[in-house]
Amino acid sequence: MEKFVVHGPCHLKGEVTISGAKNAAVAILPATLLVKGKCHLENVPNISDIRAYCKILESLGSKIEYVSDNELIIDNSEVSSAIASYELTSKFRASYYLLGSLLGRFDKVQIGLPGGCKLGARPIDQHIKAFKKLGAKIIVRNGNVYASKTEQLKGTNIFFDVVSVGSTMNAILAATLADGITTLENVAKEPHIVDLANFLNSMGANIKGAGTDIIKITGVKELHQKSSYSIIPDQIEAGTFMAAAAATQGDVLVKNCIPKHMEPITAKLIEAGCEVEEFESSIRVKMDKRPTSFNIKTLPYPGFPTDMQPQMSILLTLGEGTGTILETIWESRFQYTDELNKMGANITAHGSTAVFTGVEKIYGAPVIAHDLRAGAAMIIAGLCAEGQTEITEIHHILRGYENIIGKFESLGAKIEYIKTEDDE
Numbered sequence: 001m002e003k004f005v006v007h008g009p010c011h012l013k014g015e016v017t018i019s020g021a022k023n024a025a026v027a028i029l030p031a032t033l034l035v036k037g038k039c040h041l042e043n044v045p046n047i048s049d050i051r052a053y054c055k056i057l058e059s060l061g062s063k064i065e066y067v068s069d070n071e072l073i074i075d076n077s078e079v080s081s082a083i084a085s086y087e088l089t090s091k092f093r094a095s096y097y098l099l100g101s102l103l104g105r106f107d108k109v110q111i112g113l114p115g116g117c118k119l120g121a122r123p124i125d126q127h128i129k130a131f132k133k134l135g136a137k138i139i140v141r142n143g144n145v146y147a148s149k150t151e152q153l154k155g156t157n158i159f160f161d162v163v164s165v166g167s168t169m170n171a172i173l174a175a176t177l178a179d180g181i182t183t184l185e186n187v188a189k190e191p192h193i194v195d196l197a198n199f200l201n202s203m204g205a206n207i208k209g210a211g212t213d214i215i216k217i218t219g220v221k222e223l224h225q226k227s228s229y230s231i232i233p234d235q236i237e238a239g240t241f242m243a244a245a246a247a248t249q250g251d252v253l254v255k256n257c258i259p260k261h262m263e264p265i266t267a268k269l270i271e272a273g274c275e276v277e278e279f280e281s282s283i284r285v286k287m288d289k290r291p292t293s294f295n296i297k298t299l300p301y302p303g304f305p306t307d308m309q310p311q312m313s314i315l316l317t318l319g320e321g322t323g324t325i326l327e328t329i330w331e332s333r334f335q336y337t338d339e340l341n342k343m344g345a346n347i348t349a350h351g352s353t354a355v356f357t358g359v360e361k362i363y364g365a366p367v368i369a370h371d372l373r374a375g376a377a378m379i380i381a382g383l384c385a386e387g388q389t390e391i392t393e394i395h396h397i398l399r400g401y402e403n404i405i406g407k408f409e410s411l412g413a414k415i416e417y418i419k420t421e422d423d424e
Contacts, residue, residue: 004391004405005416006382008364012250012411018238018257019045019402020070020231024192026094027169028199028231029053029074030101033060034176035203037225038075044231045402046070048395049092056088056095060102079105086112086143092399096124096166099147100173103136109147113140126160126167133158134174134182155180155219163188163300168215169196176205178219187215190301191261195232202226233257236307236373237401238283239265243311244380244408245285246274247318252411255282264304265312268294272315291315293323293358300329310336310377314384316356317345325354336374339367343385364389372400379404383413 020043029050032039044050046069054064054072061079064072082102089095089112102109114124124145128138134153139146155178160167165188172193175182187193189211197210203226206218238257245252246269259266259278266276266283272291277284293316298306306329316323317340327333334349341347342365346357364387369375375397382389391397397404405415 001392002394002417002419004379004394004397005418006364006379006385006389006391007414008383008385008387008389010248010383010413012245012248012252012383012408012413014411015253015255016241016407016411017255018233018241019043021045021192021195021234022047022049022236022400023094023165023190023234024195024231025050026053026092027097027173027192027196028229029057030097031173031196031200032074033057033062033076033079033098033101034104034173034200035076035223035225037077038073039203039226040228041072041074042070042228042230043233044070044072045234047398047400047402049094049399052088052091053095056084056098059088060084082106082109084111088112089114094166096127097170097173099127099131099145100170103131103147103149103153103174104177107149111145113143113145124166126162126164127170129161130158130167130171131174134171134178136174153178155182155217157183158185160184160186162186165190165193168193172196172200172207172210172215172217175217175219176200176207177222178217180219182217182219184215184217185213187213188300189213191232191235191258199229202229235261236305238262239305239308240311240376240380240401241407242266242269242283242285243308243315244383246272246287246291247314247380248383249287249289250411251284251286253282253284257281257283259283264302265308268296268304268312272319290360291319291358293319293321293356295324295326297326298329306330306333307373309333310373311380313337313340313354313356314377314380316358317347317362317381318360318384319356319358321358323356323358325356327352327354335370336377339370339374339378340381342367343381343389361386363387366390366392369393369396372396376401376404379408379415382415383408
């Protein structure tokens with residue numbers, strides 16, 4: 001069993017450098033399959049989801065050279081298989097991007113249904129709708145998704161029934177080499193969607209409008225090799241350290257981030273009473289008092305990101321007054337509130353709403369990381385708590401944060417990583 005033991009309380013102080021964006025990298029890695037040659041990627045986060053993706057690519061025939069922990073050269077010139085096993089794809093949600101990229105290259109594709117954090121129903125119906133509109137045949141059976149085409153995919157108009165990051169990116173991947181123009185409407189606008197489009201455009205794709213309401217993709221015959229491409233900084237990792245600085249009443253300079261991407265989080269931190277100073281590629285967060293309570297409603301970008309509400313909840317837990325979080329994206333995102341209540345929080349969660357009545361102190365306790373972002377919230381809570389907090393199920397955390405313990409320790413935190421043999 002693996003666990004983190006967090007010793008609190010502490011005030012985080014210093015500088016931290018943000019890694020490449022997980023949510024961009026998990027789409028860009030499979031996007032390299034559209035190139036029958038080499039892709040040189042920089043600022044790749046060294047996390048378990050990326051390592052899992054590399055194993056999948058290698059199983060398909062990719063040759064991967066690890067220049068460093070954060071730099072890869074992927075050679076897809078000899079990829080011959082379009083079958084990704086359930087054993088590999090079930091480890092994380094973003095494995096579904098293989099469908100869009102492999103459909104652009106092969107006539108028949110088979111991947112196991114994706115896994116990932118348990119955040120409620122996470123259907124892929126909008127992905128399937130897009131593939132079918134482009135001319136593919138899709139069958140879901142026995143834990144696998146089978147996709148096939150009898151001719152080149154054809155450009156078309158696709159209107160998504162709901163705003164979905166995953167289906168937007170998968171449609172972009174599938175339409176890049178399609179014949180004709182594909183127009184996507186009611187699309188997601190997140191920064192990692194723009195990064196995927198920029199990556200593909202750098203290799204000769206013709207994608208316009210990423211980050212806006214309508215995306216137009218003019219299909220091209222082929223993509224060419226790219227000398228190098230650097231993945232954008234991780235918006236959610238940056239936000240996590242910003243929230244941690246505020247919750248621990250610390251003073252942290254968050255480096256290698258894009259302040260524009262952080263605006264929804266920055267606005268709430270200022271509302272909570274933080275001092276926030278923006279620079280060209282960094283943000284300083286300083287807090288020297290108990291937070292003022294506030295309200296959050298999660299929304300697609302540029303609204304407040306659902307992936308940041310668990311971390312920001314620690315400010316509400318310790319805030320003066322009562323605050324609320326309305327979760328509009330994932331139905332089961334409040335599992336973590338039971339863990340915070342174990343630590344002395346006063347939270348009532350029901351359905352899509354959680355009400356936080358602020359307390360002056362919380363106390364260390366054994367807690368569970370129910371998902372990736374909830375796990376990050378448990379670390380922040382442990383840093384604020386009196387005493388020792390043991391966090392289990394930390395594999396969720398390691399999926400999305402590179403060297404998270406080392407980064408927190410560089411800011412003055414005391415966190416132990418403990419691995420023991422499983423009970424017989």
